[in-house]
Amino acid sequence: CKVHEFKGKFLGKNASFRVTSVIGHVYSIDFPQEFQNRQKVDPVTLFTAPTIKKEAKPEARIAAHLKKEAKGCDYLVLWLDCDREGENICFEVIGCTKKFLNKNNGKQIYRAKFSSLAPVDIQRAMDNLGEPNENESLSVDARQEIDLKVGVAFSRFQTQHFQGKYGNLDSHLISYGPCQTPTLGFCVDRHDEIQTFTPENFWYIAPTVDIKTFHIDLEWSRKRVFDHSIGDLFLSIIQASPEAKLESCVVKDGASQRPKPLNTVELLKIASKQLGMGPHTTMVNAERLYTQGYISYPRTETTKYPKNFNLQQVLQEHRNSPNWGAHSGLLLESNVSVPTGGVDAGDHPPITPMRLATEGQLDGGMW
DSSP, X not given: OOOEXXXXXXXXXXEEEEEOOOOSOSEEEEOOGGGOOTTTSOGGGGGGOOOEEEESSGGGTHHHHHHHHHTTOSOEEEOOOSSHHHHXXXXXXXXXXXXXXXXXXXXXXXXXXXXXXXXXXXXXXXXXXXXXXXXXXXXXXXXXXXXHHHHHHHHHHHHHHHTTTOTTOOOSOOOOOTTHHHHHHHHHHHHHHHHHOOOOOOBOOOOEEEETTEEEEOOOTTOOBSOHHHHHHHHHHHHHOOOOOOOOOOOOOOOOOOOOOBOHHHHHHHHHHHHOOOHHHHHHHHHHXXXXXXXXXXXXXXXXXXXXXXXXXXXHHTTTOTTTHHHHHHHHHTTOOOOOOSOOOSSOOOBOBOXXXXXXXXXXXXX
16 A cells, blocks of 8 residues: 655644555454354354454454554554444554554544545544544444354355255355345345236226316226226226316415435435436446545435535535536525425435536546
């Protein structure tokens, strides 16, 4: 990983900064060697087996890199993603670096909280440093251990159970995932419904009314019938009386609700429906846009803007866009207000455009 060094201010004093990175988790969880033999170890014993931490990418030597860069430093500021996984990586980094920092009696470890890489948000995070959340980190440790034990135990069990029972089944390893396998079950159920579905002909009446320049398509209250002769009966009744009688008239005021702020689930839905992009491709492009400062953090369940969200600043940033600048200008002129609805899931703000981009600055998938 690269190391960037520069001069600046920290806690009101001149300071030399040293900035580097990690590649995801520094460590992964696994069973000790004595539990690795799939043939000799009973899958049930894995639920009470001990676990160990080992380097997730030993070839990258991230732990050694962090220890080396920590030497001679007085403070550690953690800028990992602001979610539980990021919090867990914070404590992995602390474990690698804490004892190599210069010793002093004051606070040495800080946590930056941010959801955007825009300069103003980075500066705000630097001015409001906090502490890493150990409880969130421990929750990830627990989840990792549960995933490991459940996944490996059931994978070994069902591999042994199905071996030799189906001639065309590659039973070297039949993997089980706590999330993936139930999802696969939903897919199989839906596939079975489609395969066993028997199409059936039906008929419906589609009357239209022309009044001067108005053309109105009417909807049949019975929707449809599955007997052709009954459909013909209703059609003959209508044809015998070419005039229609208006029984009642109801007038209602309608209003279209403004769209809710965008979270990850809605992003995936819209990308699939409007752009034909799969979930993986969507998230890869969203994360690239985030790391380049064009949008806020793309993994969030929140659909409610924070109280300090500056909508006018976002619109002003996009006013010069050749594609949607005119629309941004209209919204600014109408003094549009920040939507007050939605749900605050307590993770990150909704996905929001942060910096103007042109088509020439982005490749096809990102654009």
